[in-house]
Amino acid sequence: xxxxxxxxxxxxxxxxxxxxxxxxxxxxxxxxxxxxxxxxxxxxxxxxxxxxxxxxxxxxxxxxxxxxxxxxxxxxxxxxxxxxxxxxxxxxxxxxxxxxxxxxxxxxxxxxxxxxxxxxxxxxxxxxxxxxxxxxxxxxxxxxxxxxxxxxxxxxxxxxxxxxxxxxxxxxxxxxxxxxxxxxxxxxxxxxxxxxxxxxxxxxxxxxxxxxxxxxxxxxxxxxxxxxxxxxxxxxxxxxxxxxxxxxxxxxxxxxxxxxxxxxxxxxxxxxxxxxxxxxxxxxxxxxxxxxxxxxxxxxxxxxxxxxxxxxxxxxxxxxxxxxxxxxxxxxxxxxxxxxxxxxxxxxxxxxxxxxxxxxxxxxxxxxxxxxxxxxxxxxxxxxxxxxxxxxxxxxxxxxxxxxxxxxxxxxxxxxxxxxxxxxxxxxxxxxxxxxxxxxxxxxxxxxxxxxxxxxxxxxxxxxx
Amino acid sequence: xxxxxxxxxxxxxxxxxxxxxxxxxxxxxxxxxxxxxxxxxxxxxxxxxxxxxxxxxxxxxxxxxxxxxxxxxxxxxxxxxxxxxxxxxxxxxxxxxxxxxxxxxxxxxxxxxxxxxxxxxxxxxxxxxxxxxxxxxxxxxxxxxxxxxxxxxxxxxxxxxxxxxxxxxxxxxxxxxxxxxxxxxxxxxxxxxxxxxxxxxxxxxxxxxxxxxxxxxxxxxxxxxxxxxxxxxxxxxxxxxxxxxxxxxxxxxxxxxxxxxxxxxxxxxxxxxxxxxxxxxxxxxxxxxxxxxxxxxxxxxxxxxxxxxxxxxxxxxxxxxxxxxxxxxxxxxxxxxxxxxxxxxxxxxxxxxxxxxxxxxxxxxxxxxxxxxxxxxxxxxxxxxxxxxxxxxxxxxxxxxxxxxxxxxxxxxxxxxxxxxxxxxxxxxxxxxxxxxxxxxxxxxxxxxxxxxxxxxxxxxxxxx
Numbered sequence: 001x002x003x004x005x006x007x008x009x010x011x012x013x014x015x016x017x018x019x020x021x022x023x024x025x026x027x028x029x030x031x032x033x034x035x036x037x038x039x040x041x042x043x044x045x046x047x048x049x050x051x052x053x054x055x056x057x058x059x060x061x062x063x064x065x066x067x068x069x070x071x072x073x074x075x076x077x078x079x080x081x082x083x084x085x086x087x088x089x090x091x092x093x094x095x096x097x098x099x100x101x102x103x104x105x106x107x108x109x110x111x112x113x114x115x116x117x118x119x120x121x122x123x124x125x126x127x128x129x130x131x132x133x134x135x136x137x138x139x140x141x142x143x144x145x146x147x148x149x150x151x152x153x154x155x156x157x158x159x160x161x162x163x164x165x166x167x168x169x170x171x172x173x174x175x176x177x178x179x180x181x182x183x184x185x186x187x188x189x190x191x192x193x194x195x196x197x198x199x200x201x202x203x204x205x206x207x208x209x210x211x212x213x214x215x216x217x218x219x220x221x222x223x224x225x226x227x228x229x230x231x232x233x234x235x236x237x238x239x240x241x242x243x244x245x246x247x248x249x250x251x252x253x254x255x256x257x258x259x260x261x262x263x264x265x266x267x268x269x270x271x272x273x274x275x276x277x278x279x280x281x282x283x284x285x286x287x288x289x290x291x292x293x294x295x296x297x298x299x300x301x302x303x304x305x306x307x308x309x310x311x312x313x314x315x316x317x318x319x320x321x322x323x324x325x326x327x328x329x330x331x332x333x334x335x336x337x338x339x340x341x342x343x344x345x346x347x348x349x350x351x352x353x354x355x356x357x358x359x360x361x362x363x364x365x366x367x368x369x370x371x372x373x374x375x376x377x378x379x380x381x382x383x384x385x386x387x388x389x390x391x392x393x394x395x396x397x398x399x400x401x402x403x404x405x406x407x408x409x410x411x412x413x414x415x416x417x418x419x420x421x422x423x424x425x426x427x428x429x430x431x432x433x434x435x436x437x438x439x440x441x442x443x444x445x446x447x448x449x450x451x452x453x454x455x456x457x458x459x460x461x462x463x464x465x
Numbered sequence: 466x467x468x469x470x471x472x473x474x475x476x477x478x479x480x481x482x483x484x485x486x487x488x489x490x491x492x493x494x495x496x497x498x499x500x501x502x503x504x505x506x507x508x509x510x511x512x513x514x515x516x517x518x519x520x521x522x523x524x525x526x527x528x529x530x531x532x533x534x535x536x537x538x539x540x541x542x543x544x545x546x547x548x549x550x551x552x553x554x555x556x557x558x559x560x561x562x563x564x565x566x567x568x569x570x571x572x573x574x575x576x577x578x579x580x581x582x583x584x585x586x587x588x589x590x591x592x593x594x595x596x597x598x599x600x601x602x603x604x605x606x607x608x609x610x611x612x613x614x615x616x617x618x619x620x621x622x623x624x625x626x627x628x629x630x631x632x633x634x635x636x637x638x639x640x641x642x643x644x645x646x647x648x649x650x651x652x653x654x655x656x657x658x659x660x661x662x663x664x665x666x667x668x669x670x671x672x673x674x675x676x677x678x679x680x681x682x683x684x685x686x687x688x689x690x691x692x693x694x695x696x697x698x699x700x701x702x703x704x705x706x707x708x709x710x711x712x713x714x715x716x717x718x719x720x721x722x723x724x725x726x727x728x729x730x731x732x733x734x735x736x737x738x739x740x741x742x743x744x745x746x747x748x749x750x751x752x753x754x755x756x757x758x759x760x761x762x763x764x765x766x767x768x769x770x771x772x773x774x775x776x777x778x779x780x781x782x783x784x785x786x787x788x789x790x791x792x793x794x795x796x797x798x799x800x801x802x803x804x805x806x807x808x809x810x811x812x813x814x815x816x817x818x819x820x821x822x823x824x825x826x827x828x829x830x831x832x833x834x835x836x837x838x839x840x841x842x843x844x845x846x847x848x849x850x851x852x853x854x855x856x857x858x859x860x861x862x863x864x865x866x867x868x869x870x871x872x873x874x875x876x877x878x879x880x881x882x883x884x885x886x887x888x889x890x891x892x893x894x895x896x897x898x899x900x901x902x903x904x905x906x907x908x909x910x911x912x913x914x915x916x917x918x919x920x921x922x923x924x925x926x927x928x929x930x
Contacts, residue, residue: 250856257831261834290822351821366719367719369666385920388720390714390715455849456849460841
């Protein structure tokens, strides 16, 4: 328990941080209101997300400012006039960027704080939402009415724990738990400890009832039908048929379960401190000697929004692994990373970069007449055989077209490289070497590369005595 | 049919050959009778085997001379006094060698003929035999009373066919059909063609009834109990519970079945003409580039009798293949050869001579609590991992102790090299290269080596249109 107390002292935002945030928010809100009123449109500027919930971590200074427009506007009007109000405001506030998720929005930077200005509709209840962002104010309302200040500290602990073991964040980059999912877990189980205790016994798929007054068995079936591929189901109390944890992957959930067990086994500050292993890039590259680590690099000129980009990269990664497995390469691990700006990498580890030049085909026993005849005629032009093995089966050795993994990846690019934004880009393929490793580091992928090469999460060492 | 007629003309011994054999036999028989009578022991000198059966092939000039001693002698007396009479005779006949199978005997060489002088007991019926050689005269009697001269030509065809495809010879070297087994097949099915037609439909195990007046279903069960590992059962009419084909291996039987099918598909003189493929040893070695062919060489100083030696070598071969498979080497083919004098070789083909330096271990899903904990503690000291894969399973990479096949074969010698006569000899291990290939050729293993490297029996090309 001591660990958690100590950690919490670090995690809770300081008085000055609250004040800074408050000031920034006020300035932005005023500017938006000014722009709105001069456009003659009535808006409500609201604070949402972890700051509004008071579940944010010290150091995280990301404001979610939702500007609620009247439902009398059309979605087109919102995206044109409404968005323009935010843009005009942003121009007068400071540095800004246009962003696009399901919805276009504006990001502004002020006094070291990053604020997203999101246009949304003010709807009377969650059943009336036009787009997902309209649901957010109801989450804020639900959390603030449900969680006590003590609960919110438990949220902070769980968030930080999840960040450290790499399972926090619902984007495709992480396929993990959203902040709201963490808050709902605390609403359900009350304490960080209790959640870990529960998680350490989870069986997959797991169903967590966040609702009152439902026939849970019936409801589970409905959720399952709507989200057949989910590994964890947690309905949104604000919109019950929505699974808040729909995006959590099997790997992420498994990591959380194991992480929970490890922590309970020996609670330590290491679980709240994502320090990358201190290792030089030379040493990382040295670790790749006598292993087969291969990097595909995509140079991006006009990348799509992050979730689209990550989704396409992950699809390519899956394609690549399947194609290589079919070609007899044993792919032991793979991962994807992008800085979401100008470059993306897929890294693979195979057991061999060159597989045997000849492939062994084992046919039927000669007593299986038709199949053995067809084996012989099919393999009669092979380099070696057919011959009969000691087990009475026909065998043959055929030369492979490609036995180098780098060649195979170059040859098969048109097959795996199918997603729309990546299709026009020819990935460059090479084994991991110092130059490309340095480039990855320079682009911001140090932690990702080190984790892939070393495969030693520091917290996992704590799992067993 | 034309093919068989033509072949038969070549196979039938010429008049001069019969005369030569006759003369040699007479000379030897006289000498033995002279030595016996001067020792005061009454013997009967008899001709046995394929020459006595008139089923021998032109060019094969091997006499089996069985000297039958009275049952009043003990086995010790036979092996001392009886053997000595043959030895004394041999000394006066010409060049000779002492031989030892189940039984000691003498081999003499005269006028280009090789004659084995075998001491045996004259027993009243096959139920009274003291050692296996005593059974032989009853085989001769049975064959000569059963086979017509036409049948005997069919035996010649089948023998030559079997020699060509490598399935003739009951010794462990071949694990094939004995001459007597061939004769029994002809006694049963009458013609070469008919036997191939039968064989081409054989299912394994196969039972061939050579007996009259037995309840065959009951008898099959008895045979099976006595020879649980046989793949073909053919009782000896002279000693029904003896399986004449007990030594036939699955590989040999499969080869015969396929060979039969191939021949019937397109009868050709190639099936009676075991010409090795005309290929230079340089080219053979060239074929081993980019493949992993490894040779174990035993230098023999005092080799045991051939069947003992072959048996031990085959045991080592099996051991080696199993051990290497357990060490993750994929062994695609293996074979053994010895000149039975001063050298023996085991050759292996693996898909790789160097397997990956790191081995991937795939553990349980993290939800399987106890097994995942034990996986983590077992693998926590490994070079890489444990980590969690996309499938939610734990994984780990451990460095292998040995990843070169040559190193593994050197390290494991004490494990596989267990049979008594080979145990004291350290095999030398190397990849196939020109020098060792030339040595194998010089020792008489050309055909064996070529077959192993090229894996293309010339007759198998005929199996399909």
